[in-house]
Amino acid sequence: MSPVQGGRVLNLDTLVRVRRGLRTPGPALRLPVPDGMTAPLGCDAIAVPAHVGPLVMPRLPRVGCVYADETHWYWLVPSDSDHALEWPAPARYVTGALVPDLPEIPDLVHRPDGTLPYTPPIPLYLALCRVTGTAPSWSRPVSA
Secondary structure, rough: OOOOOOOOOOHHHHHHHHHHHHHOOOOEEEEEOOEEEEEEOOEEEEEOOOHHHHHHHHOOOOOOOOOOOOOEEEEOOOOOOOOOOOOOOOEEEEEEEEEEOOOOEEEEEOOOOOOOOOOOHHHHHHHHHHHHHHHHHHHHOOOO
């Protein structure tokens, strides 16, 4: 695909970013990266209802920063961890780790050793699929 003279080529990544930019959430708080840690890949978050969090935690080979309040648990993941993944309901993907409509930052309930705050997204995705009884998107039948 070649750009129109003076134009710009739009690909799937560009369209995803444009769609994200159109969202207008209410006031939001950003889940922080703890002091002494760095997020070189940016940060997004996966939110799940609080009753799901304890079911997922022991299924993960590595757990990054996890925040929790009475209603939800939030795992920090690298930015764009939703690329080509449909996170299973009731999980919710939170771009920029911006959590809307919270009165305060949830408590940090797990901090990993080292300097990276991330839970690896593929193991988290698979654990959530397992807990929710959802087949991973790549194993579902494709219709013509």
